Amino acid sequence: MPETDDLSLLIDAAQDAGKIAARYFHGFADRWDKPGGQGPVTEADLAVDQMLREELTAARPDYGWLSEETEDGAERLSAEHVFIVDPIDGTRSFIEGSTTWAHSLAIARNGRVEAAVVYLPLRDKLYAAALGKGATLNNQPLAVSTRAELDGATVLAAKPNLAPSRWINATVPPISRKFRSSLAYRLSLVGEGRFDAMMTLHPTWEWDVAAGSLIVEEAGGIVSDRARQPTHFNNPVPKLPGMVAGGAIIHDALLTRLA
Template identity: 30%
Template sequence: MEQLIESRLDVLSLADSLDSSAENSDVSTAPTTECSSPLDLSFTLAKYSMTESMLPIIQDKLVAIAQTAGKMMVDADPSVDTSDTKKNSSDRVTETDKAVEDMVKSRLLSAYPRFAFLGEETLKDGQKLGDEPTFVCDPIDGTLNFIHGFPNTAVSLALTVEKKPIIGVVYNPFRGDLFTAIKNRGAYLTTANGSTKRLPLRPIPAPLASLNDCLVAIEWGSQRQGSNWDLRTSIAQTLMTSKSSGGAMVHSIRSNGSAALDFCYVAAGWLDVFWEGGVWIWDVCAGWIILEEAGGVVASANPGDWNPTLEGRLYFAVRGAKRAEQEGVVKELWGLMGDRRFVF
């Protein structure tokens, strides 16, 4: 653990010089969104008796806790792990979900008792994200994958201040992939062999001319009927259909079973876009800051909204590219929706 943290800090020490070179590049994010708007981070943190120098320390705490959570996940036996149904058979929670969140909450609030905590499994009725520093936790994002033994699942931890993510940690213990980001310091992927690389993995992202060039992520969710389901499946079909038949003819569609990892895969450049309506703040909070720090943008899944909120349940993540290309891909998919909208 100490070697991993030291290696990550060495990489972070290069962030300032890399950021300055990125400012002179023609690769940029798309229109400013609520969570990516210019922020005087030092001033904002000072209101809560925090400094920017605290952020790497908090991140290292989150990494250590995420790795403990990962060991709990790997050591668990999903075949005997008691699971409960939330809304239907595709919306499940296991005892490991609950145990991981209890551990995360206990360790974080012990270290930072003045911070708030918002977790998927311990959410109180009516609890909303506030302005105060808040840890946001999804103990196992991809619970169905976990139950089936499919190794695409992760623990997702984030810190928000004034409803904006400033630290994100997403860890898949089955692959050994650790995605991290701190506001204004870049996003990184540390792999199982201990190597750390800045995101996106391509220093100069490939052109993003249209949806026709895109590998698209869509998750199916647990709501399998009604207008939202009809919209989701209709757009998926249009994206896959040939242009001669009125479709977008994307390269293909992927459903990874984890919104947190979808965001990270877009940040890395493994996916081009992720269009999603219906997941929750804990599914996307950490991935959001990781994507933004990798030069990506988050718009709304519904047309016309460039300012989605963390709690809005409507997300359209686009990888790093030239600003005009990011805008173009977003508007192209919005155009396929016509006057249809997700409603939650």
């Protein structure tokens, strides 16, 4: 896949992030809980965030910055381009010693993601996408699942998404629910075609899904909120009202059945 300059920058930065995070893995990072029930954070999250911010903004000083681990500011809202970064997506998995955490890096231009990388260093999986150029895993092209039947489809989702109240007539379709802690990895797995769809029905931080959403779209899938509205990033409050992603038929079928 031809790489844009921005995509090459993200790939290099993600690989550097993997080297830093690996040094803290297997319990060597101090951890604490963020205020307001926002979940855990570790030394590794902050070390990766600092490196990424320094490296990326030095290369693109006119780009805005939005990261889970950096205090947000209004400056990014006036920038044409903005980095949207989750230094470690799946921090709980990182703490528990799982290898399903990822570095999630994206660049959005006027609200649309144009370059994206999701990197799982301990699994040697580097997903990448550039707008109009397709998506890859370790330089091999990706395509979403072409499944045509919702019944039996594999859907990556947290358990509360399958509560009967979420579905028309309180009837949950007979799908096979699977789970990964990292939303970026869930989206990437859908782009890879290993799972038919993913969904998260609660408000979702932009840094969790920006990179993965482009990987799904460039692999031929559809990404929207539950009201079928397309994604728009770099919002004043950097949250989206949930997300449903998958091949066109399964994406439509899920949205049709949701209450």
